[in-house]
Amino acid sequence: MSTDTPVRVEVHPNREAVVEFDPDLTFECVDSCTWCCHHGVLLYDREFFELGDRANLDDATTRFRGEDFVRREEKDHEHAAEDGRACHFLREDGLCELHAEHDWKPARCSVYPLSVRREGGEIRVDVRDSAWEHCEGMNVSERKVIDNLDAFLPEYLWELSNPDSEREL
Ligand code: SF4
Ligand code: SF4
Structure with a gap:
């Protein structure tokens, strides 16, 4: 759902994003x-090393098209996808091991259900198509996304030459 007139929001000091979704x-x-935890997750370069401080990278990650991802693997619990697989860090209680035990998670997990792309030197933010199809959290609360963009978009996204969120495992 995109608006005709994108809104500019200062998400962090001097870090502006162009918002393409409905401001409401x-x-x-x-x-x-x-x-959204049924999938492998792209790790931006610095996150690969940050993850290494919290988990065994050989067990938890895989390389695909020259980039690092959190591995998607067989799970023996009810929170996995229909094919029985999910993100390496999805625990049997349905929580993320990284978030629950290390108060940390990859940027891609914070960004969801939004998409990010860099265009003309600007960070542009929209809603991922998959979110409209699968995410149960859309328009179910009073919490406006546009007022909380700092929680979705880590500041270092602005430092990346390619923060685009469309790369998938
Ligand atoms: S939030 Fe945690 S369990 Fe879910 S996809 Fe991200 S790393 Fe995996
Ligand atoms: S409600 Fe949306 S963000 Fe939350 S786990 Fe489901 S798909 Fe992910």
């Missing part, structure tokens, strides 16, 4: 849903 969009992650 609200979002709140739903506890019973783990859909």
Whole structure:
């Protein structure tokens, strides 16, 4: 859902994003849903090393098209996808091991359900198509996304030459 006239928001000091989604969009992650944790997750370069301080990279990651991703693997719990697989860090209680035990997670997990792309030197933010199809947290609360963009978009996204979120495992 894109607006005709994109809005510019200062997300962090001197870090502006062009918002292409409806400014009235609200979002709140739903506890019973783990859909976005059924996938492998792209790690930006510095995150690969940050993850290495918290987990065994050989066990947790895989390389695909020259980039590092959190591995998607077989799970023996009910929170996995229909094919029985999910992100390496999705625990049997439905929580993210990284978030629960290390208060840390990859930027891609914070960004969801939004998409990010760099265009003309600007960071542009929209809603991922998959979110409209699968994310249960869309427009179910009073929490406006546009007022909380700093929680979705880590500041270092602005430092990356390619922060685009469309790369998938
Ligand atoms: S790293 Fe954590 S939040 Fe991200 S997809 Fe995996 S389980 Fe979910
Ligand atoms: S798909 Fe949406 S509601 Fe479900 S876990 Fe991910 S962010 Fe939360």
